[in-house]
Amino acid sequence: MKILKRISFKKYSFALGFFISLMGTLPLGYLNVVGVQILLEKGNWATTSFIFGIVAVEFFVLKIAFYGANWLVEQKKLLLLIDIFTIVFFSCIAIYFYFNIGNEKNFSLSQLQLIKFPFVLGVLLNSLNFMQWPYWSGIYVFLFRTEKIKPKTNQNNIFIRGALLGTFSGMMLFAQTGNYFLIDKKTDMGKYLNVIFTFIFLGLALFQFINLFWKRCKVNLI
DSSP, rough: OHHHHHSOOTTHHHHHHHHHHHHHHHSSHHHHHHHHHHHHHHHHHHHHHHHHHHHHHHHHHHHHHHHHHHHTTOOHHHHHHHHHHHHHHHHHHHHHHHHTTTHHHHHHHGGGGGGHHHHHHHHHHHTOTTTTHHHHHHOOOOOOOOSSOTTOOOOOOOOHHHHHHHHHHHHHHHHHHIIIIITTOOOOOOGGHHHHHEEEEEEEEHHHHHHHHHHHHHHHHH
């Protein structure tokens, strides 16, 4: 947020949306992990279709969050439930991979019937990404208060276009980078995938738990 305060985006809503979405997409997340594996197993076209599915859901999230931002950030119990669901969700995935570490065959997206329809898979997985609701609502509240976006103008439509492009670019960049290190650099990680995924999702669950604990401590101190 401090970076956004220093930069004036009032006349550049597209750049603002692109910048925020790109920065939010690049960090490691389960959608990025799936995107990399789709690229490795199915190629560029399937990855592009998968990301379009994610972007389609994000479009509606942004539209709704724009109108309900102030309401959502005030719903403390709902935000708590979202945090808890996210922790449980990541923990369950980590447990699944943990109990499959000893298997000779690592998990592959090819085992899922939905991999035949990567766009649908993207829509489904991003629909389960409940953390994006408080994230974008918080962003909108900040943008309204700093007047970087004015609610009664066309700025939001331009902002959304930039955000969608930022999400697409960030996810594709992450997938191509993963492909470079795993394939082009001939890194032999295939037999360690279950272990890697266990630590990735366990780390994500732990991060969300620490984030939740920190927020609860701040509330108690106020």
